[in-house]
Amino acid sequence: MSGKLAVQIAKLLGAGRIVGTGRNPDSIKQVLESGADAVIDLKQSDEEIADSFKKEAREGYDIILDFLWGRPTEILIKTLIPHELVPVSRRVRLVQIGEKAGSTIPLPAAALRTSGLEIYGAAAGMTPESISEGTNQVWEWIKEGKLSMDIEKVPLNEIESVWKRTDFKGKRIVIVP
Structure with a gap:
């Protein structure tokens, strides 16, 4: 449910291409109906998931909203590590929100040195004012029928x-x- 709302809110905030993840066929369908451009099925093998993350990244990811952590995030982070030494051309912000797939991951140092990866906790930068502003915005979108x-x-x-x-x-x- 949170992921489906995140997709809708991202679209309302002007996000371009949105890639979601899921395991349940009904949920995958709902995430696509919510506005995601693609959804990666996490029931695949680790290698297939990694290939899907690479394929769907196209020009790269700007922001990753991570509700899962655990193995799927570990796989995703490994796909961000370049295979040759190149200057970091863009930053990739990963906002860690939940841990449905696990509470810990091994984090390769190379991911932080070479991929442009920046990891933030969901509460980073939150203030009472920003929470109030965000809540009011969401309520407006609900009233306007823009969120379901x-x-x-x-x-x-x-x-x-x-x-x-x-x-x-x-x-x-x-x-x-």
């Missing part, structure tokens, strides 16, 4: 049964009184 989310409203008296469910698959649950 799959939401299920559930009465508060059903919270126990909802807590035990496992069928959300990208859906957000909103508890209402």
Whole structure:
């Protein structure tokens, strides 16, 4: 769900080409419908994932919003390392947001020296003012119908049964009184 929103927001902020990742065929379809230009299926072998990252990079990545960390990010970072010594021509900003695929990765030193990779935590530079401004902007886009989310409203008296469910698959649950 967060990735689908990120794709929509990136488009609204003027992003050019957007490449997403996913494992579930329905989610992959939804990410494409949300505006991604391509989605890399993470159920492939590591070699196929690396080849897909390289292929979809085309002219390179400017910003990577990383909700996964773990093995997929490790593979992606390795694809950014040039095979010959060349001057770094562009920076690649990786914003680390989540860790659905793991909380640690081996990080090759060459990735930091030669690829232009810059890694930031999602909270870097956040201020109460920027959070308020961003939240207000998102609410405006929701009101204008520019953002869509799959939401299920559930009465508060059903919270126990909802807590035990496992069928959300990208859906957000909103508890209402």
